[in-house]
Amino acid sequence: MTGVTIYDVAKVAGVSHQTVSRYLRGSEHVRPETGERVQAALDALGYRLNSAARYLRSGRVNRLGVLAHRLDLSGPVRLLNGLTSAARERGYLLDIVAVDGNDAHDVSRALSLILGQQVAGVIAVAQSTLVTQAIAERGAELPMVSDVTVEGESPLNEIAGRVAAEHLTDLGHTRVGYLAGPLTWLAARHRQDGFAQAIAARGGSVLWQGEGDWSAASAYALGTSIPVRELGITAIGAGNDSMAIALIAALARRGLRVPDDVSVIGTDDVAEAQYLQPALSTVSVDQEGEGAHMLDSLVARIEGWPGAGVPPLQPPRLMARGSTTTR
Numbered sequence: 001m002t003g004v005t006i007y008d009v010a011k012v013a014g015v016s017h018q019t020v021s022r023y024l025r026g027s028e029h030v031r032p033e034t035g036e037r038v039q040a041a042l043d044a045l046g047y048r049l050n051s052a053a054r055y056l057r058s059g060r061v062n063r064l065g066v067l068a069h070r071l072d073l074s075g076p077v078r079l080l081n082g083l084t085s086a087a088r089e090r091g092y093l094l095d096i097v098a099v100d101g102n103d104a105h106d107v108s109r110a111l112s113l114i115l116g117q118q119v120a121g122v123i124a125v126a127q128s129t130l131v132t133q134a135i136a137e138r139g140a141e142l143p144m145v146s147d148v149t150v151e152g153e154s155p156l157n158e159i160a161g162r163v164a165a166e167h168l169t170d171l172g173h174t175r176v177g178y179l180a181g182p183l184t185w186l187a188a189r190h191r192q193d194g195f196a197q198a199i200a201a202r203g204g205s206v207l208w209q210g211e212g213d214w215s216a217a218s219a220y221a222l223g224t225s226i227p228v229r230e231l232g233i234t235a236i237g238a239g240n241d242s243m244a245i246a247l248i249a250a251l252a253r254r255g256l257r258v259p260d261d262v263s264v265i266g267t268d269d270v271a272e273a274q275y276l277q278p279a280l281s282t283v284s285v286d287q288e289g290e291g292a293h294m295l296d297s298l299v300a301r302i303e304g305w306p307g308a309g310v311p312p313l314q315p316p317r318l319m320a321r322g323s324t325t326t327r
Contacts, residue, residue, distance in 0.1 A: 004047045013041035063093045064298065065114030069101035069126030073214055074270060075187070075240065075287055079125045082291025090299050095119060101128030102184055108134060115142065121298045125291070127186040143301040145294050146186075154194070156290060157187045160283045160316040161194025164237045164265045166202070167281070167318050172327035173235035173263060174204035177226060179247060181214045181239035188214075191239050191267060207231045212243050219243035223250025228262055234327050241266035241273050241282055248280075248323065263324040278322030286314045 010017040023030045023038045099110040107130045124131050124146035135146045181188030212218035238244035244266030248258045269284035293313045
């Protein structure tokens with residue numbers, strides 16, 4: 001039954017609506033036999049306790065703090081989308097605090113602000129070196145989550161870098177370059193590490209590495225001077241799709257055709273990637289799923305779920321398109 005109110009429950013139980021309200025709040029002033037009648041009425045009518053009432057009854061807090069960084073970028077926003085959707089499913093509310101993840105004072109102040117509120121745990125969408133250090137130093141105060149692994153093995157973004165590298169080596173590219181995001185970010189560092197390790201494991205060499213700031217502008221500026229011909233580079237991986245798209249434009253300005261002269265692969269699989277000319281090869285990372293996984297992992301610690309209660313995270317997937325080809 002939908003739309004059941006405490007007045008309906010009170011009528012069936014033969015008590016006042018104030019008594020029902022007191023029972024739902026876990027008040028000690030409701031006699032056991034009266035509580036049994038109220039509970040029977042709740043069950044019979046299918047009354048669903050809303051999250052606020054549920055946590056009032058249990059004496060637990062249903063708010064979580066979230067440290068967020070660079071909400072002008074699609075990656076952090078997609079993570080937040082996954083977090084907020086999962087939070088609604090679990091009956092939690094999120095207190096989101098924007099932070100400059102590269103400013104130690106701002107990180108410390110933001111974390112103190114969150115910890116000063118009545119929250120049950122903290123999630124760091126701002127996954128910078130400074131944030132993870134702050135989380136490690138103050139993690140004993142509350143349960144906190146700042147990164148995820150796939151099947152307990154490797155960081156999600158390390159696998160993404162590996163998938164990109166394996167695609168290029170499968171196509172015969174062994175002399176490659178890599179354009180990373182800002183290496184103060186865990187995601188950027190893990191993607192670069194996974195890419196470099198996989199290239200080396202397959203007998204290849206990363207002959208050029210650059211560091212952008214996730215933006216197209218930073219990639220375009222770097223792309224105008226990559227020594228592609230001088231080093232014999234035949235393929236370049238990029239830490240995200242925005243940088244990959246700008247990199248293709250910069251190479252074209254220099255007379256280098258993609259993929260005929262240089263193959264390019266991005267990371268994230270943004271919606272526009274498949275509509276480019278050539279369509280962008282990329283690695284699809286389920287960032288909404290990553291956000292949901294972080295939320296579930298934190299709630300599991302707060303509520304004492306068994307480890308198997310957290311749904312597994314989907315690993316990154318190759319989306320091979322027109323911007324990569326055989327050497």
